[in-house]
Amino acid sequence: MTMGNDTLTIIDNRTNITYTIPIKDGAIRAMDLRQIKTSPDDFGLMSYDPAFMNTASCRSAITFIDGDRGILRYRGYPIEQLAENCRFLEVAYLILNGELPTAQQLAQFEAEIKAELGVPENIKRIIEGFRYDAHPMAVLCSTLAALSTFYPDAKKVRDPQNRRKQIIRLIAKVPTLAAYHYRYSRGLPYVDPDPTLSYTGNFMKMLWKGLEPTYEVNPVIERALDILFILHADHEQNCSANAMRSVGSSEADPYVSAAAATAALFGPLHGGANEQVLKMLDEIGSVENIPAFIEDVKNRKRLLMGFGHRIYKNYDPRARIIKQTADRVFQVTGRNPKLDIALELERIALSDEYFISRKLYPNVDFYSGIIYQALGFQPEIFTVLFAIPRMTGWCAQWDELMGDPEQKIARPRQIYIGHGHRDFVPMDKRG
Ligand code: CMC
Numbered sequence: 209m210t211m212g213n214d215t216l217t218i219i220d221n222r223t224n225i226t227y228t229i230p231i232k233d234g235a236i237r238a239m240d241l242r243q244i245k246t247s248p249d250d251f252g253l254m255s256y257d258p259a260f261m262n263t264a265s266c267r268s269a270i271t272f273i274d275g276d277r278g279i280l281r282y283r284g285y286p287i288e289q290l291a292e293n294c295r296f297l298e299v300a301y302l303i304l305n306g307e308l309p310t311a312q313q314l315a316q317f318e319a320e321i322k323a324e325l326g327v328p329e330n331i332k333r334i335i336e337g338f339r340y341d342a343h344p345m346a347v348l349c350s351t352l353a354a355l356s357t358f359y360p361d362a363k364k365v366r367d368p369q370n371r372r373k374q375i376i377r378l379i380a381k382v383p384t385l386a387a388y389h390y391r392y393s394r395g396l397p398y399v400d401p402d403p404t405l406s407y408t409g410n411f412m413k414m415l416w417k418g419l420e421p422t423y424e425v426n427p428v429i430e431r432a433l434d435i436l437f438i439l440h441a442d443h444e445q446n447c448s449a450n451a452m453r454s455v456g457s458s459e460a461d462p463y464v465s466a467a468a469a470t471a472a473l474f475g476p477l478h479g480g481a482n483e484q485v486l487k488m489l490d491e492i493g494s495v496e497n498i499p500a501f502i503e504d505v506k507n508r509k510r511l512l513m514g515f516g517h518r519i520y521k522n523y524d525p526r527a528r529i530i531k532q533t534a535d536r537v538f539q540v541t542g543r544n545p546k547l548d549i550a551l552e553l554e555r556i557a558l559s560d561e562y563f564i565s566r567k568l569y570p571n572v573d574f575y576s577g578i579i580y581q582a583l584g585f586q587p588e589i590f591t592v593l594f595a596i597p598r599m600t601g602w603c604a605q606w607d608e609l610m611g612d613p614e615q616k617i618a619r620p621r622q623i624y625i626g627h628g629h630r631d632f633v634p635m636d637k638r639g
Pocket of ligand 1 (some may be wrong): 223446476477478479481505511512513514515516517518519566568571572573606
């Protein structure tokens, strides 16, 4: 909303000087504070914002979240409508290009992705260099970074056509990297990508094909995975998107930037939470143990994993859709008994003052792991299942960054709190 006078008046009580600075889109520019000085040689006022609690790092047209109202939209379209009506690659196209594709545009995009599903042969040997029990997220970080060595043309990050080529490669190859490691870690032979299948159908085949001559993609599971992928495709300036942008801002290539984003996602406070939720549900074991567990959480002995969010102070809309998807999956796989523990945990938490007053609700990771487990996945791979669709979001964020003339290398300021100047002390004079 535009007011009559979109400015902020600041009086510096140190000097009694008044400054007027513009407000645009509900924000002031931190650089406008720099003019506020106590003397000509003063550096100027900075804003201090550890963890970016109240700092916008970019202007973005990709994803909108209203955390208080529990709204998530990609390019303006509500997540519920996209999850209901679209296939994953249709949403990927939307996120990358800004508009839903026509039938022809989608067919072309799918063809481009399918042409890039294969990974260089050496990737298999890189995967085989890891121990059989290596964490799949650490392996994914490494194999994504390794792609940089095969595609040196990716360095031309200022060329939009070239960026698009690398984005197609990244989105196409990430399921293959994940599936190859999955097969290797189980001592199973690799299954080459099958371009006749959908993005998720091909992923399922690469993971699960056994000795049967033709792998039949179960359409219910395929659809459920598609929905999960749509829900995870982007989430504006989260920790991993910020890592992608921050590394990308140095003009590093998108493969190593995506490896950095994957590293950020690995953390248990971010995408790693889905793995931790299942471990937590295992540890709780049965519904009777929930009250004691909740007491531990309230006494700050531990976190209720899959709850809380920096932005959502309401039910995460993705968690709601995942809950509905779970029912459909369980019709095929059988019900995961952990669902009962999760539902009761949610019920108790949502009626407890500790969680109510802090506006802590289930986030996307609370129910996703229960579905993944019903599909036969071990918790260690859950975060990889998040990284695969999030590659689209990271790439869109990176492309937007590279096309934004206001952006430069990301380089925060600090407030130095260490020693002032002091002279070197020889070793025999120390201690
Ligand atoms: N269990 C118990 N207490 C919590 C939790 C939780 N999961 N999350 C937040 N709180 C408390 C926190 O202790 C604090 O209490 P107080 O004000 O009394 O000190 C208050 O709620 C505010 O939390 P915060 O830590 O300031 O919030 P944040 O925005 O810094 O952290 C978060 C957000 C997601 C890291 C945090 O809620 C958390 O650690 N949740 C568990 C991990 C998780 O599920 N992560 C997945 C996030 S969603 C998808 C994704 O990013 O992958």
